[in-house]
Amino acid sequence: MRATRERAVLLAAFALLALFPLLAGTFYLQLFAKIMIMAIFAMSLDLLVGYTGLVSFGHAAFFGIGAYALFVLSPQYAAASLYLSLPVAIGAAAVTAAVIGLLVLRTSGVSFIMVTLAFAQMLFYYVIGSKTLGGSDGGYVYVKPSTTLFGWTPVSLDHPAGFYYLVLAALAATYLVLRFVTRSLFGHALLGIRSNESRMRALGFATTGYKLAAFVIAGAIAGLAGYLDAAQFGFVSPDLFGWRLSGEVLMMVILGGMGTLYGSVLGAFALVLLQDGLTDVTRHWLLPLGLFIILAVLLLPRGLGGLLRRAEKAHG
Amino acid sequence: MSDGLAFFLIQVLNGVQEGLLLFLVASGLTLVFGIMGIINLAHGSFYMLGAYLVYALASFTGDLWTAILIGVPVAIVLGLALETLLIRPLYGRDHLYQVLLTYGLILVLEEIRSLLFGDDVHGVAVPAFLDFSIPLKDALTYPAYRLFLSALCLAIAGAMWWLIRYTRLGMAIRAGSTNREMVQSLGIDIAWVYRAVFALGVALAALAGMIAAPAASVFPGMGNDVLIVSFVVVVIGGIGSIKGAFLGALLVGLADTFGQIYVPQLSGMTIYVLMAAVLLWRPAGLFGRAGVG
Numbered sequence: 001m002r003a004t005r006e007r008a009v010l011l012a013a014f015a016l017l018a019l020f021p022l023l024a025g026t027f028y029l030q031l032f033a034k035i036m037i038m039a040i041f042a043m044s045l046d047l048l049v050g051y052t053g054l055v056s057f058g059h060a061a062f063f064g065i066g067a068y069a070l071f072v073l074s075p076q077y078a079a080a081s082l083y084l085s086l087p088v089a090i091g092a093a094a095v096t097a098a099v100i101g102l103l104v105l106r107t108s109g110v111s112f113i114m115v116t117l118a119f120a121q122m123l124f125y126y127v128i129g130s131k132t133l134g135g136s137d138g139g140y141v142y143v144k145p146s147t148t149l150f151g152w153t154p155v156s157l158d159h160p161a162g163f164y165y166l167v168l169a170a171l172a173a174t175y176l177v178l179r180f181v182t183r184s185l186f187g188h189a190l191l192g193i194r195s196n197e198s199r200m201r202a203l204g205f206a207t208t209g210y211k212l213a214a215f216v217i218a219g220a221i222a223g224l225a226g227y228l229d230a231a232q233f234g235f236v237s238p239d240l241f242g243w244r245l246s247g248e249v250l251m252m253v254i255l256g257g258m259g260t261l262y263g264s265v266l267g268a269f270a271l272v273l274l275q276d277g278l279t280d281v282t283r284h285w286l287l288p289l290g291l292f293i294i295l296a297v298l299l300l301p302r303g304l305g306g307l308l309r310r311a312e313k314a315h316g
Numbered sequence: 317m318s319d320g321l322a323f324f325l326i327q328v329l330n331g332v333q334e335g336l337l338l339f340l341v342a343s344g345l346t347l348v349f350g351i352m353g354i355i356n357l358a359h360g361s362f363y364m365l366g367a368y369l370v371y372a373l374a375s376f377t378g379d380l381w382t383a384i385l386i387g388v389p390v391a392i393v394l395g396l397a398l399e400t401l402l403i404r405p406l407y408g409r410d411h412l413y414q415v416l417l418t419y420g421l422i423l424v425l426e427e428i429r430s431l432l433f434g435d436d437v438h439g440v441a442v443p444a445f446l447d448f449s450i451p452l453k454d455a456l457t458y459p460a461y462r463l464f465l466s467a468l469c470l471a472i473a474g475a476m477w478w479l480i481r482y483t484r485l486g487m488a489i490r491a492g493s494t495n496r497e498m499v500q501s502l503g504i505d506i507a508w509v510y511r512a513v514f515a516l517g518v519a520l521a522a523l524a525g526m527i528a529a530p531a532a533s534v535f536p537g538m539g540n541d542v543l544i545v546s547f548v549v550v551v552i553g554g555i556g557s558i559k560g561a562f563l564g565a566l567l568v569g570l571a572d573t574f575g576q577i578y579v580p581q582l583s584g585m586t587i588y589v590l591m592a593a594v595l596l597w598r599p600a601g602l603f604g605r606a607g608v609g
Contacts, residue, residue, distance in 0.1 A: 110411055111551055
């Protein structure tokens with residue numbers, strides 16, 4: 001009964017997002033595309049934070065890899081093929097996540113937080129120092145990826161609605177993949193690791209392998225989000241690896257409510273809309289945002305998702 | 317002394333000075349985690365606050381020492397207030413919420429800085445009696461203030477060692493990091509120890525920012541750079557270990573300085589490579605205890 005209602009709500013939300021381009025102008029299409037990209041990014045982190053108990057504060061590293069992959073693969077004034085560049089971007093993020101994961105998973109708890117941050121920062125400085133990647137100035141992706149396959153172009157990404165639907169499809173695919181992963185035996189093993197890792201080890205699970213697999217999946221999806229971000233804004237800069245973005249996405253996951261996937265989507269909507277609204281009002285928009293976060297931690301211990309669940313309970 | 321040797325000596329002095337300054341910041345971070353179990357992302361912001369505080373007070377009083385004498389008590393009061401208002405509700409909660417709240421605190425402190433002081437880069441004058449350079453070789457000199465800075469940091473580190481080794485508070489800190497419940501049952505007010513440790517951490521980070529201000533510049537975002545490097549120091553040294561923070565800070569200071577000379581194109585990365593190497597060798601850090609999460 002509960003599960004069918006949840007499914008109905010999610011399908012309705014998806015239908016609304018699918019119909020949105022019929023009503024909205026370019027500005028809102030772009031804003032919503034940006035929000036959905038952040039939602040993909042946040043869901044990937046939820047797999048680590050909410051399901052595996054790994055608090056990564058360096059998740060932007062893989063977002064940055066995905067974005068820079070598109071930058072590197074795009075010819076200067078021509079389009080890169082979506083079918084070639086997207087898998088490469090996702091693959092590059094996955095490989096990076098595997099290498100970093102092998103190192104960071106030697107630690108746990110609070111060291112894990114610090115070490116993930118430090119590795120993202122290491123990539124940040126690498127990009128700043130690299131001339132071929134544009135250094136601290138970053139670089140431009142002048143032309144959006146092309147969807148042409150054997151002379152047939154299903155949708156033009158230059159059209160705001162076309163790009164919006166690509167992002168919506170990526171969002172839905174990410175949700176379905178992560179839902180499948182988290183409900184599989186593998187996902188239950190991750191939940192077991194989250195609540196008691198030594199017990200899982202005693203039961204015969206090679207927990208490090210499970211954690212590494214989760215880290216790689218999360219990294220790959222973060223790479224997808226980064227790729228879409230670079231495609232949308234046509235610009236990459238070292239800040240895409242930066243700790244501020246890692247912090248923002250972590251906030252989306254926690255504020256939205258961890259371990260639910262759709263909570264991360266809610267968190268992304270809440271935070272980006274809040275940012276967007278605040279920047280219109282004041283140049284010092286980070287001040288109210290920071291106060292909002294502090295108050296949310298003190299007053300909403302279970303995130304926005306928890307608030308919704310409480311409201312649902314109150315209504316029976 | 318040959319030119320090469322003098323150059324090398326200057327770099328060693330620079331590296332040690334950078335390391336000692338880092339130690340002041342990292343020691344507070346590692347203490348607050350080791351004793352209170354709190355991960356504090358806003359720790360770097362206290363460093364920035366210290367630098368801006370001394371910039372404002374020095375331009376008002378015209379003297380660095382007066383500025384520091386006023387600034388340190390201000391930092392202590394700020395530390396006590398923050399502990400009471402924001403940190404206390406976080407005791408015993410998941411690290412996640414500590415990360416989130418202190419991240420929010422970074423944003424708030426950064427914007428308050430922007431509102432009060434603007435976003436320009438400032439400088440603080442070196443005190444007149446230290447405003448000279450010591451000649452090492454015809455063209456090579458070393459600024460006296462930097463040497464003084466290293467000496468001051470060493471003195472503070474020594475004072476901390478004395479505090480932790482020989483005072484009642486130090487005893488409570490050491491005992492509290494090993495067994496919280498036992499300390500409480502022995503009748504020591506652990507809440508008081510927490511408050512003191514947090515205020516001490518804030519004061520040390522702010523003091524580091526204050527004395528660093530004349531040697532470097534005062535600029536927006538300076539706290540975040542220091543925070544991340546302090547994390548590296550704490551991870552290398554082992555979380556909760558002051559000894560580890562000291563050794564880690566010196567290693568990081570030297571690696572950073574020599575990295576800038578020998579591998580300039582990768583200079584930002586040297587310390588992270590060092591951290592990765594230490595993690596491969598000893599995942600809990602140089603002085604880390606097994607089991608410390």
